[in-house]
Amino acid sequence: MSAQRLDGKACAAEVERALAKRIAALSDDGIVPHLAVIIVGDDPASHVYVNSKVRTCERLGIRSTHIELPADTDEAVLKDHVEKMNHQGDLHGILIQSPLPSHMDEEAITDMIHPSKDVDGFHPQNLGRLVQGRVDGLLPCTPSGVMRMLDWAGIELAGKRAVVLGRSRIVGMPAALLLAARGADATVTVAHSKTEGVETICLEADIIVAAVGRPEMVQASWVKPGAVVVDVGINRVDDTSRERGWRLAGDVDPAVEDVAGWLSPVPGGVGPMTIAMLMENTVRSAELRRDLGSE
Secondary structure, X not given: OOOEEXXXXXXXXXXXXXXXXXXXXXXXXXXXXXXXXXXXXXXXXHHHHHHHHHHXXXXXXXXXXXXXXXXXXXXXXXXXXXXXHHOOOOOOEEEEOOOOOOOOOHHHHHHHOOHHHEOOOOOHHHHHHHHOOOOOOOOOHHHHHHHHHHHHOOOOOOOOEEEEEOOOOOOHHHHHHHHHOOOOOOXXXXXXXXXXXXXXXXXXXXXXXXXXXXXXXXXXXXXXXXXXXXXXXXXXXXXXXXXXXXXXXXXXXXXXXXXXXXXOOOXXXXXXXXXXXXXXXXXXXXXXXXXXXXX
């Protein structure tokens, strides 16, 4: 058996087609969705991610502002940028590319972003809504992308056993909350670095979401035949057989393809969906601003 492909590129393309109609409707009201991205430092991977987001904005007709700051920028300077953007009326989304330099308090800076412009979905107010079971706000992009991809594939979640590997506020915990929320209704277990017997726990799962940042950690022996496996990980591993000396690997071993019923590829799985949901959050923020203005 070879797993069916959870094709993030195809699903993201469908999301973009729907967004194009919403962007056109905003344009009819004289509104252009506007996303600002701030990057601090010269991390190559971060610049690749930011450029991909900017290109997607251009393709969809979303205005983007791209601010690059040197790695030794004082934290107060970054906070000043955020504060000004919070009050900028024609700006709908603010994204600060992670990671920030070690001298900056990333969580505190993220918390400064106004909740209505928090298109990453990490502000305590937006995460708090999710804890309350409300999924109508600005949701963290990667977990909401996972959910959209599962829905796109027609995968039934209600009553199923789901295991989320990882408990970060960026992916693991929000993914668990979304899987357990009304309408999804999965029974969720969160496993982490202190969890004992993780292999046995995974073997009982109908759905596994791997988000631990450990290359190829999930082995075929951990996966129940026919299970759905979503690989959120993207890791750079040494590979002397490649001209560049490395390759990208997920958190799931390639051999899982022979056991799982569905498997998301790396790359081409969750990554495109994360960007698609960022665009959706930006459009949603613009729509909410429009609707508030018309009341």
